[in-house]
Amino acid sequence: MKKNDLYSKEEKLFQDKNKIYSAQSVKQIVYSTDVRDFGQVAKSIPCQDACPAKTNIPGYIRAVFEKRHGRAYELNRSANILPGVLGHICSRPCESACRHGEPDNGVSVGICHLKRSCSDLKSGSHRIIEGLYAPTEKKVAVIGSGPAGLAAAHDLSILGHKVVIFEGLEKPGGMLMYGIPEFRLPRDLLMLEIKNILRLGIQLKTNKAIGVDISLDLLKNEYDAVVVATGCVSPRKLNIAGEDLKNIYNGLDFMKAVNEGQKPLVGDKVIVIGAGFTAVDCARSAIRLGASDVSINIRKTIEYMRIDETEKYEAQFEGIKTVSLIQPSKIIGNGNKVIAVEFQRTRMEKTDTPPYRVSIPIENSQFLVPTDSVIAALGQTPDEAVVSKDLDGLDGVFAAGDFATGSSDVISAIAGGRKSARAIDEYLIGEKRKQTVVRLENHETTDRQRSYDFIGKVEMNTIDMEERLSKATNEVETGYNDDQAHEEAKRCYLCNLEYEIDPLICIYCSACIDVAPKDCIKMIESVPVNSDGTYGIYEETDDWNNVVSIAIDNARCIRCGQCLAVCPMDCISVTKTELIEIDT
């Protein structure tokens, strides 16, 4: 498709006009390591800053807009080696930070749905791009093939090291394979993206459990470095009477059984305890196992649930109730079988230290809820019986992902795996071989139109309830089509385009201020510098005598381009900013 075909006649006219108004057209590229530029990128591109892997989100959304889905996929993959997987199940910290979701700006961009569309819509003959380094003859053992282990293995392999992954279970993927239900993450996609990692020559040894089939000492002797990425697999317990009765499951074991194709007995009425993704996955899986009355029970209020709005919506859609402000105090059995849970009411209280709002039980407020089964999904901790968390003093042994940080999410685990790979490479080679810089490039146009700001969010296509129940593994979300992805991509403000007024050319006519739809162009008297060297919040003034410059606050700017269009002095420039990795 020709690039011009992407635009309507009016859009083309707008672009032509914009080119005329553009301040500079000579392409200049600068690679900056200035702390002020890093600070500016973090402030100006909130989605990327919120992403633990620092994915170039505006960059790939722009590529989706241009219908270059392969390019979009690779932009994703350069930060996160499982773009398709994350496009299905990411916890989406980026969307909470998206400027489109700020008050007055509407709803956050469907960033995760667009990530998925890169994977869904790329060409069947798409080629993976890998920047391979020369072999180093160093050997690294990675323990665990979850997201952190896979990310570490991939990056170490790219850097030329020989990598072997040891996985305790039958299949690779860790929580992705055993913790997340197939109706959210199709296994053929997961295996495809894992295979794309293994194709680098990484050896995968499954059914090799650390502490059982192999020892850390052995690996330490045989390999130049070892990465422990065994995640968090030890479930937190309820620690209440009756917890050992029949038909009481912990969330992880329950999901593992379901994902292995078993059908744990849940009965009609199921009580799920927990407020995170696993709790919702368990509840939705229980519905697919035939339960008719499933509730998720939480200690705090609904707004404190650690899940995104999509998961809340889907749970509600499938008829799952959420009961808030209660906590279990006892499980009642008949013989060895559970028949009810005794709950106690809670109320919210303030604390002076994080998390600032806590739930406290109300005395003498117990009540019984009959049930056929209980699933406790309270999160997990690392299994220290297998590998001690204290790796200090073990030369050449590194920790990655949830094992190092505690239970988090998939994108954080991937970021953690990549970070470990860098540290291991430096340990093995004796120097840093890669560094992150800010790439700055003049950009001729705004790439957007004001009308894009008013496009409503394109909702994800899903299957109906009948189809969901007809086969438990039927994928609920079916992805955007080509046109839907293009339309949703229009909504991104492209915050990676930084707008700047040249104070030496500006005549202070304030025409830009008059057309700005937000309070994004400011008369400032000074720009404070933070202790870390980055720029602080502009100090504004209403007094013309004190104005040192008119400046665009890129943390408020919605990149509508109105200022650029009206500036009579052509003094506003647009710079494309990207975080990239280069060789040192």
Add this chain to the structure above:
Amino acid sequence: MPFNDHYVIIGNGPAGNHAARTLRKKDKDAKITIISDERVPYYYKPKLTNFIADEIAKEDLMVNFLNSYKAKDIRIRLGQEVERIDSESKTLFLQHMEKINYSKLIIASGSRARVLPAMSRYANHLKFVTSYTDVMAVKEEIRKAKDFFIFGGDLVGFKFLRLLNSMGKTVTILIYPNAFWPYNLTDNMLAQITESLSKFKVDVIVKDDISIIDDKNGLYRVKTQKGIEKNVDMVFSFNGLIPNIDFAKGSGVDIDHGILVNEYLKTNVDSIYACGSCAQIYNPSIKSYTTSIGWPNAVVQGEVAAFNLLGDHKIIESVGRKYFDLEGVKIKTIWWEDIDDEV
């Protein structure tokens, strides 16, 4: 210059108006502002169905006219939507980018029609009878239409069904046991309601669900999961109400299903109170939170919130009818948890 308080009330229903009236009685000097996203003064919501049937005129629907606010020196801002609350600076941000400062705030924003998640994809096809605006949008259409499909079946829904019946319309109703969300009708209650409806000319569907609603040439085809198909002029949803509280998210005020308040109707944030159907009220006697519906409850809660805002310590109690009659079945006006056993 003397400092006068600015009491702001979000919501122009019975709770909001009675709060404003009480505040004015007790504090002659304060500035009092009511903000409402609706464009009409205080009106009597339970009479909306009578208004549809032309049994009453618009004037009869109104409880207050604009001059009655003026007479009490209460500022009314109609058609203005609060987008968020900054409780630190005590500022309300309105959708049209205006900021309003308050010294004390009462949230009495009421409820809106609940759209079942499974029905949200058909939201464009659904009609509601929740507000004056809803009714004005469909009043004329109702008069012209012949065939109706109602799904859900809350109090207003059954009232509306009786109205349509009296107007000689053809009606099909699909009753959802959880239309009184979060209160579920039992099988016995469903049977009782179905029996009671036999005196009307109405097709009753139970234990089924909507599979598809599509729009063809101005007509709607409603197909249920059990294969029943109806072609109708209008489809109405009556599945209870949910508190109207989106604007309070992120303000620091504790929110669950509604705005959480203690027995004095005070939120966890100083200077912010909530009352009426948007509030989820702690009830010390049952050690749990309850939500209420009904005009009398809203009136009393508005008054109690105002008294307590001014320094009093009144504990809220439920008033008026404890139950509504739903085609012979008693439905609580205070729920979320059982108040007593006398059903």
